[in-house]
Amino acid sequence: MPLITLQSVDFSVGGPLLLDHVELSIDPGERIAVIGRNGAGKSTLLKLIAQEIHPDDGEVRYEAGVRVARLEQEVPADTAGDVFDVVAGGLGEQGALLARYHHLSHAAEVDTDALAEVQSRIEELGAWSLDQRVTETLTRLSIDGDRPFAGLSGGMRRRVMLARSLVSQPDVLLLDEPTNHLDIESIDWLEGFLKSWRGTLVFITHDRRFMRALATRIVEIDRGSLTSWPGDWDNYLRRREERLHSESQENARFDKMLAQEEVWIRQGIKARRTRDEGRVRRLKAMRDERMQRRDQTGKVRMEAAQADASGRKVIEVKDVSVVLGGRTILRDVSTTIMRGDRIGLIGPNGSGKTTLLKTLLGELTPDAGEVRAGSNLQIAYFDQYRATLREDWNAIENVAEGREFVEFNGRRKHIIGYLQDFLFTPERARAPITRLSGGERNRLLLARLFAQPSNLLVMDEPTNDLDVETLELLEDLLGDYSGTLLLVSHDRDFLDNVVTSTLVMEGDGRVGEYIGGYTDWVRQRSARVDVRPGRGEPPQAPQAAAPAVATPKRKLSYKEMRELEALPARIETLEADVARLTDALVDPSFYSRNAVSKSAHSVEMARAQAELDAAYARWAELDA
Template sequence: MPLITLQNVDYGVGGPLLLQDVALSLEPGERVALIGRNGAGKSTLLKLIAGEIRPDDGEIRVEGGVRIARLEQEVPPGAEGDVWDVVAAGLGELGSWLAQYHHLAHAEHVDTDAMAAVQAKIEAAHGWSLDQRVTETLTRLELDGDAPFAGLSGGLKRRVLLARALVSAPDVLLLDEPTNHLDIAAIDWLEGFLKGWAGALVFVTHDRRFLRALATRIVEIDRGQVTSWPGDWANYERRREERLNAQAQESARFDKLLAQEEVWIRQGIKARRTRDEGRVRRLKAMRSERMQRRELTGNVRMEVAQGESSGRKVIEAKDVSFGYGARTVIRDLSTVVMRGDRIGLIGPNGSGKTTLLKLLLGELTPTTGTMKLGSKMQVAYFDQYRATLREDWNAIENVAEGRESVEINGKHKHVIGYLQDFLFTPERARAPITRLSGGERNRLLLARLFAQPSNLLVMDEPTNDLDVETLELLEELLGEYPGTLLLVSHDRDFLDNVVTSTLVMEGDGTVGEYVGGYSDWLRQRPAGTATATGLVKSAPAAAPPVAAVPAPAKRKLSYKDARELETLPARIDSLEEQVASMTAQMNDPAFYQRDSAAITAHNTALAEAQAQLDLAYARWAELDG
């Protein structure tokens, strides 16, 4: 019997219905991948299934006793306190009582009256078994319940929110882009965990390898229609192509017949004779049907503005080391980057990939060794945090900066037409970027990036929030780019399809160099390297007994260090805003009309702010380790 059934469900937010006449059911144990273009309604469908929003029409039936939990794309407001508190919040009011009891029991001076009152509430709700469930969930997901949630990395926060979703023992788990901000080790762990999870799963992801590993059924949203495709991703791709070809042929046949009827009606009076009234009515019906047809969303048309050729040797590093205080991030690196190389940087979060990028670009000075940059370098940088977008500008202003057109490889193109190549309607192009989705922001950043003449592309996690079609087109574009590419990504398929070599953070400051992409590295790596770096860490198919996986011990911090750890996230946020603001000023053409002393002072201040930010991240990793 289906756990959840959607019957004739409609939902709209103005304009054509986002979801129309949806018929869908979910069976126990299924793992359903929900796919579609950015803005097609994937997250909306998850919210409808979760009961967070109601349909405009139709019915959603949930079988009695079925529990549903949803992991959102972003950290929800109100997620604060220790990890234990955030996970227990998945149990509702009882969870808040358990968290309160947990804090009272661990307080330096126990308030016996308060503890007795909370204990009575828990006992009345028969809640002690759920207290044990929180502890078991933390153990299964290898989380420290006493760690401050605000001080965790993005990947660990996602794991805590997954624990909060799982603690209610849901029958249906809804995951919206669960791999965003996770490194390869965390993605690999999540794949293994979900393969061994017994409940039903509905998930949205841009990670094709993750999708292929998990999905037992594909559900597609296309122009408001929801279609179910049994089987794996390869079967879906083949059958979808067949369906699109059939639709195109049927549309062409319909349009030809409509054109013939339009010619007939224009012949005049004989078309309005009584015996032809039926034909006139059929023509009106055909016109109405054609007006209601929703065309397939076009593909992004991307072209990179190419700069002049750089020197043959782009970057040369000899015995380069770099560290923060006593911590060595890069140790004895020697490498040469030649024009046309496409290099992927692979490593766990916090391993030093961004530091390595800055060394290679000359933004940081090595502690020891020498770094030489080639001639005629024109760098275009894609920032995963989208710091180069001005929030007070719309899409047009962010790309054209006051101009009416952009120049791409010697051709002038009106900015509206250029943005339409990236699937922005004129209305969306003029809307404040605060209203844009994550996928739209990523496309806007790509549009801004590709409008800059370059011969060295630096891309830090460009795949987050992009739909599969745009990802494949981006792969093709980067494959044809004549310049040099430095790419940081946790998307294993994207790395395999784009890069020609990899630099891998192998721990203790060591950087390994390998030919090919991610899969090639897996074949070439020395024995034990994967485990040592934390890049590949498969979870067992089934969750182990609680006693078999003890919670990791956490270093006890002094009061001073604990206070510093609490304040570091706010300091990092402040420094990131400062760096983003100063970088945005440099993107303004008026910046370079200042005198040289002011420009030099600005660059020096920016370098100092970036160094402080790097030190703050390093200190955070040290205290939270």
């Protein structure tokens, strides 16, 4: 029996219905992913399910006793106090009493009268069991209840808000973009936790890997209608393409028939004969039906303005160290970035990715070492905090900066037409920035970014708030970009689909360098040895870590002796393969290849590098 049922639900915020006669049943144990374009009504649907807002028509019905909790997209700005207070706040008045008791009982000087009064009230409400529930929830999510909420990282704040949602023991948990602003480590933790949680889950996300891992059903909102697709993400993509193709064919057939009827009605007096009145009425009905049709919103059309090619060597870094506030953020970092490289930066929030970017771009002077920029660099920078958007300007002013046209790869394009490529109507293009949604702001930043001629593109978290379709178009654009790319992202699929190598913040200021994207890094890091050469340097023999307790060396078997003797030649061959594949990336003709060829080359590079890492690890093991 469904826990929650939506029957014939309508909801409007002005203009066409945001949700039009929606039907939805939510069954126990389901994990439902809600998807759709930015502004399609996904967050509105969650608020309706949570009964925070009410439909204009129709009904949202709960089964008796069903409890629902919703984790909002953003942490409320007024959230304050210790972590225990915030989590207990999910229990209403009883939670507030428990938080008060927690503070009084932990105070340096206990106010016995106040403590007794609170204890009496808790006993009166029978709320002592809830204190244990708060403690168990904090323990389960590995959270310290005595820490101030304001001092937590973004990822830990989201974890605390999740604990606040779970402490009421909901039957249905609603999550709105739970991975936004989380680093990869936090996303992995959340994914694992939700897989083990036994309740019913309804969530909105643009993270395709997160969706693949969790969703048992996908619900799509498109032009006010809601459709349900059992199965996983890949099944949805396949069946959605079939539906859109069928819809397109049916619309084309209808439009052709309507056009024929419009020609007939204009033929003159024959159409007004009595015996043709039925046909006239049918034409009027067809016109009404066509007016009611809500065509699919167009796709974003992206193209990056290209600058002249940079020098072959874009940035060279030698033994760079950066210390901020007494903490070593970068330690002895060396790398060389060549023209055409597409490099992903991976690491936890606060690990130094932005510091590394600023150092590479010359915005931050290192405390030791040297950074050399190549020749003829033209840099375009996407800032995750939207600092490059002026709040007192509208979309047109932010992109055109007083010009009527933008110059684009040898063409002139009117600013309104250019913004329409990014799905801004003339009205939205003239609207104040403060009225734009998060997704619209991100699209505006992309429009501003790609209007700048560049040969070095720097993107810091460009995927937040973008719908999946726009994400995939951005992937295609970056795959075809002829310049050099530096990309910070926590979207694992996006990294896999875009970058050819990664720089990974590995703690204590160390930066590791890997061939391939996120999945390649995960595969290689288990085989990675402690010492790794920088790009372009000859590999050095790995140093085996000294064991805590000395143990006698085991004598190698005959087979192992033969393997050890053969490894140097094997390593030399693999080094040559990696060097050959790396050199191919520097050749400008490489980027004229088709996408399949470039993808195959990336896979081959990842395989060769992984085999080399494994060979070094095996050599160190046998030699020790």
